[in-house]
Amino acid sequence: xxxxxxxxxxxLIHGGTVVLSTGTFLCDLVILGxxxxxxxxxxxxxxxxxxxxxxxxxxxxxxxxxAHVHMPWESDGVSSGDDFSSGTKAA
Numbered sequence: 001x002x003x004x005x006x007x008x009x010x011x012l013i014h015g016g017t018v019v020l021s022t023g024t025f026l027c028d029l030v031i032l033g034x035x036x037x038x039x040x041x042x043x044x045x046x047x048x049x050x051x052x053x054x055x056x057x058x059x060x061x062x063x064x065x066x067a068h069v070h071m072p073w074e075s076d077g078v079s080s081g082d083d084f085s086s087g088t089k090a091a
Contacts, residue, residue: 010037012044016055018062029060036062 011031018027018039028043029036038046039062071087073080082090 010049011051011053012047012049013053013055013060014044016058016060018060020062024059027060029062 012028013031014028016027017024018029026041027039028041030038030043030046030049044052071080071082071084073082080087
């Protein structure tokens with residue numbers, strides 16, 4: 001059973017610059033569960049929030065996936081667990 005929205009953790013990210021394919025702009029984001037529930041200015045009025053993140057001077061990259069993996073790599077006697085197949089899947 002899915003928890004109700006009131007039971008999900010809520011987060012406000014405020015003061016940052018949101019980067020989208022259509023451009024960049026100063027914006028707040030409200031995160032409900034694991035999804036962006038709202039984007040706009042002065043969203044702190046929608047609170048209270050369980051967590052607030054001050055992103056002033058930082059970029060917010062919604063939906064970004066980091067496809068950075070190390071494939072057969074060794075350094076100082078430690079090697080990565082990825083081979084070409086698992087690293088490709090991870091990326």
